[in-house]
Amino acid sequence: MKCIDFIDGKTGVLGIIGNPIEHTFSPVLQNTIASVLKHNFVLVPFEVKKGHVKTAIDGAFELGIKGMCVTIPHKQEVIEALVDIDEKAKQIGAVNMLKRVENGFKGFNTDIIGLKKSLEMKNILIKNKKILILGAGGAARSVGILAASENAKEIFIANRTIEKAVGLADDINKYYGTDIKALSYDEAEKLSDINIIIQATSVGMSSTTNQSPIQNKNIFKGVDACFDIIYSPWETEFLKSAAAMGITAINGFDMLIYQGIAGYEIWNDIKIENNIAEEIKYNLTHYYRNL
Ligand code: ATR
Numbered sequence: 001m002k003c004i005d006f007i008d009g010k011t012g013v014l015g016i017i018g019n020p021i022e023h024t025f026s027p028v029l030q031n032t033i034a035s036v037l038k039h040n041f042v043l044v045p046f047e048v049k050k051g052h053v054k055t056a057i058d059g060a061f062e063l064g065i066k067g068m069c070v071t072i073p074h075k076q077e078v079i080e081a082l083v084d085i086d087e088k089a090k091q092i093g094a095v096n097m098l099k100r101v102e103n104g105f106k107g108f109n110t111d112i113i114g115l116k117k118s119l120e121m122k123n124i125l126i127k128n129k130k131i132l133i134l135g136a137g138g139a140a141r142s143v144g145i146l147a148a149s150e151n152a153k154e155i156f157i158a159n160r161t162i163e164k165a166v167g168l169a170d171d172i173n174k175y176y177g178t179d180i181k182a183l184s185y186d187e188a189e190k191l192s193d194i195n196i197i198i199q200a201t202s203v204g205m206s207s208t209t210n211q212s213p214i215q216n217k218n219i220f221k222g223v224d225a226c227f228d229i230i231y232s233p234w235e236t237e238f239l240k241s242a243a244a245m246g247i248t249a250i251n252g253f254d255m256l257i258y259q260g261i262a263g264y265e266i267w268n269d270i271k272i273e274n275n276i277a278e279e280i281k282y283n284l285t286h287y288y289r290n291l
Contacts, residue, residue, distance in 0.1 A: 007042060008040070010040055011040050011041065011042055012039075012040060012041040012042075012066045013041075013042060013043075013044065013063070013064070013065050013066065014030060014041055014042065014043040014044075014065065014066055014067045014068065014069075014267065015043060015044055015045070015046050015060060015065050015067075015068045015069070016030075016043060016044075016045050016046065016068065016069035016070070016071060017046050017047075017048040017053065017056055017057075017068060017069075017070055017071070017074055017078075018045075018047070018048070018070070018071035018072055018073075018074060019047050019048060019049060019050065019072075019073060019074070020047065021045045021046065021047045021071070022045070022047075024045055024069075024071060025256065025288070026043065026045075026069045026071070026260065027043050027044060027045055028284070028287065029256070029257065029260040029284060030043035030069070030260060030263070030264060031043055032280055032283055032284055032287075033260065033261060033264045033272070033280055034264075036276060036279055036280050036283070037272070037276070039268075041066070043069070048074065050073060050074075050077065051077075053074050053077045053078050053080075053081055054080060054081040056081075057078065057081035057082075057098070057104070057105060058081070058104075060105075061100070061104055061105065065100065066100050066267060067097070067098060067099050067100055067105075067263070067266075067267035068097070068098040068105065069096060069097060069098075069260075069263060070095055070096050070097065070098060070107075071096065075094040075095055075096055075138065076093060076094055076095075078095050078098070078107065079093075079095055079107060081104075081105070082095070082098070082104065082105055082106060082107045083101060083103050083104035083105065083106065084101060084104075084106035084107070085106065085107045086106065086107065086108045086109065088108075088109055088112060088145065088149075089107050089108050089109035091145055091175055092109045092111075092112065092138075092141055092142050092145055093141065094109055094111075094138055094141070094142070095107035095108065095109055096108070096109055096110060096111055096259065096263075097109070097110045097259075097262075097263040097266060099266050099267055100267075108262075108263070108266055109142065110259040110260075110262035110263045110266070111139070111142045111255070111259050112142045112145060112146050113258065113259060113262040114254075114255040114256065114257070114258035114259030114260070114261075114262060115142065115143065115146055115227075115229075115255045115258075115259075116146055116150070117254075117255075117258040117261075117262070118227075118250065118252075118254035118255040118257075118258050119196075119225075119227065119250070121254065121258075121274075122225070122248060122250055124196065124224070124225045124227075124248070124250075125150075126146065126147055126150035126151075126152050126196065127150055127151050127152070128151065128152070128153045129152055129153055129195035129196055129224075130152070130153055130154045130156075130193055130194050130195045130196075131147045131152045131154070131155050131156070131194070131195065131196050131197075131198065132156045132158065132188060132191060132194045132196070132197045132198070132219075133147065133155065133156065133157045133158070133197075133198050133200055134158050134159075134185075134188075134197065134198065134199045134200060134201055134213045134214070134238075135157075135158075135159055135199070135200035135201035135202075135213070136157055136159035136161070136164035136165040136167070136168045136182075137164070137200070137201070137202075139200040139201075139229050140157065140159070140168060140200035140201070141168055141171075141172075142200075143198050143200045143229075144157060144168060144169075144172045144180065145172060145175075145176075147198075148172050148175070148176035148178045148180070149176065154179075155172075155178060155180040155181075156180070156181050156182075156183055156188060156191060156194075157169050157180055157181070157182050157183065158182075158183045158184065158185050158187070158188035158213075159182070159184075159185075159201075160185065160201075160213075162182060162183075162184050165182035165183065166182040168180075168182070169181065169182040185213060185214070185215070188214075188219065189214065189215065189216040189218065189219050191219065192221070192222065193222055194219065194222070194223050195223065195224050195225075196223070196224060196225050196226070196227070197214075197219070197220075197223055197225075197226045197227070197242070198226075198227045198228075198229075199213065199226070199227065199228040199229065199230070199236070199238045199239075200229050201213050202230075203238075204228065204230050204233070204236030204237055204238055205230050205232065205233075205236075209233055209236075209237075210237060211237060212236065212237035212238040212241060213238065214238060214241065217241055217245070220241065220242055220245045220247055221245075223242070223245075223247050224247070224248065225247060225248040225249075225250065226238065226239060226242035226247050226248070226249050226250070227249075227250045227251075227252075228249075228250070228251050228252060229252040229255065230251065230252050231251045231252040231253035231255075231256060234251060234253075234289070235249070235251065236251070239251060253285065253288070254281065257277075257280065257281050257284055258277070261277055261280065
């Protein structure tokens with residue numbers, strides 16, 4: 001994997017803030033995009049403590065930093081440091097990408113763009129479909145807003161803590177005039193005719209690698225596609241179950257790539273064509289999977 005060949009006085013510096021930061025994939029992702037496009041940019045990681053985000057962002061502006069990625073745990077705290085915020089990011093209540101503007105930084109949420117693009121690239125359209133979302137945390141909020149803004153036919157949110165599903169459904173219903181229903185997993189497993197299931201919990205990662213939020217496989221009957229925001233492990237238990245039933249099963253890696261590409265496009269006011277995006281994705285998939 002190659003970064004730019006050299007750094008000179010004209011190199012545009014980008015950054016990512018988070019804590020911890022050493023496991024972030026964003027420097028590899030963004031430096032690969034810059035390298036494929038032959039742009040003189042470099043993205044570097046910065047560990048920033050909670051409560052110090054505004055100081056860091058003000059400093060980044062003074063240092064001439066062109067754009068920033070924002071990761072856990074700063075996606076909410078960063079909002080107070082911005083001079084402007086994109087409408088969708090405001091609805092989601094989380095920002096993962098900052099663009100330098102005249103007097104500071106404007107915040108965006110490109111996770112939702114990345115999710116939309118990764119589904120579209122597999123010809124999965126949300127419009128007029130029955131969608132089941134698993135989870136009611138930050139990631140599920142982006143998914144719910146995407147489903148509502150793309151005019152899904154029906155949306156269900158299932159969560160272990162039902163109150164959080166109710167709260168999320170209410171929030172989105174207020175914004176979009178939708179009729180999203182909140183459910184327990186037991187209730188969700190009794191649904192039929194679901195077209196797309198989007199897994200947005202942390203179940204399947206690290207200590208829960210062998211678990212899935214779905215126990216009753218009947219729910220997969222008739223489903224066209226299953227998406228899991230997780231990409232480590234590459235195939236979660238949830239996706240394994242879906243794939244075993246012949247359902248299109250997509251992990252979160254493409255979403256990760258496309259949210260990065262969307263950020264790069266926003267920073268530079270450019271459009272990265274699909275063939276270039278495919279080259280970037282190919283390079284990064286091979287790097288990530290050690291192929
Ligand atoms: P993120 O921002 O990544 O979405 P989060 O806001 O902490 O993270 O949300 C994590 C989601 O995973 C929540 O929906 C959580 O369910 P609860 O609201 O009931 O906590 C879900 N989750 C985490 N561990 C879980 C488990 N063991 N079983 C079921 N759901 C789980």
